[in-house]
Amino acid sequence: MLERAQVWLVDDLVSPEMTCYASPGTHVEWVGKRGGRCSVSQDRILQLTLMHAMAGKEVARVKGGDPLLFGRGGEEAAFLRGHGIAVEVVNGISSGTAAAQALGVALTHRAHCHGVSFVTAHTQDHGAPDWRALAASGTTLMIYMGMSRLAGIRDGLLAAGMRPDMPAAVVMHAGDKRQRCWTGTLAVLEGALATGLASPAVILVGEVLTDAKGGQDASG
């Protein structure tokens, strides 16, 4: 599918080396919304995708992670289908599961929990998730887009009754060679920032992290 596409519209979370899988002559355009590159709005991405598709091109929207888990893949697919464009979605490895691999932990060890909740700290209405309900659920917490809200996450979970020494971890660039890990506890969650970790990163909180591989770099 990637080899067949004449146009690639690529998010910033994708590793640059991915582009070596594009066939010669492919139009490769980075449309990331973060960091050093020129920012492209979500509306502009939709219009670009539609424009290339209407021109008869096969377009690959290349995203990091899984497009159906905080990837806005659902919105983009719905928009395109609404314009009569055929869409095929391919699953990927979300940074949350890649982070578990990096830390050497299972997200759902049956001795510890019933499951895992993937939540975003950055919501459409700018409110916080219901930390009380999430803490009460007893699931491992995997928090996306939370690096600018570490204090709020810590305070929310402590106020919800979670113990300060609950194991926690942060994994930056999970699953690619820039990957870096921090391990600690809920009480000192902001310590991840002091070691230089920053967005894009996922934050993990829960008993399953008791045996997580620590250090600033646990990729080995």
Add this chain to the structure above:
Amino acid sequence: MLERAQVWLVDDLVSPEMTCYASPGTHVEWVGKRGGRCSVSQDRILQLTLMHAMAGKEVARVKGGDPLLFGRGGEEAAFLRGHGIAVEVVNGISSGTAAAQALGVALTHRAHCHGVSFVTAHTQDHGAPDWRALAASGTTLMIYMGMSRLAGIRDGLLAAGMRPDMPAAVVMHAGDKRQRCWTGTLAVLEGALATGLASPAVILVGEVLTDAKGGQDASG
């Protein structure tokens, strides 16, 4: 890695066609814990893996889904590392995200929710998950190993205050060619059984399923 391994120990949830990726001469052994094939206990699987590894073989434990999400990959890796065996874990596509792809929905559409909770209805102590906390969390619910407990799941979520017409779905054999889907509402969740759906399947409950592709087979 799969081509290099001299021994494959394969779970039943793996598609049979996967074995065509084994190199000639590979010892391929099915060690599934369900269905028609001879049942192999988890202890026996651990011992088999260890035995082949101690004999100097490179062993691939081939699992369906992601080994760190209800896959017992954490337990198996910990056991082997405890015996001095080097282990490398490779992420996979969990049936939950494959189910979202099958249904044409995003698990975390930002208009609907803060995230998604992956939980098992079948726990070590045979207790149920905290349906009240999970319902209060406002996350999409993705329930594994729940097909024999559909009435209990429905009753638990209704008692937790979830509305009877909350959209729900069941996807059997998510991500392989045997895939079948059912869509409906929480109140009639048991209807999935009447259409012939059975384990292995995942159960989805939440607003994001409002636009799910319905029918008994939505694989197209």
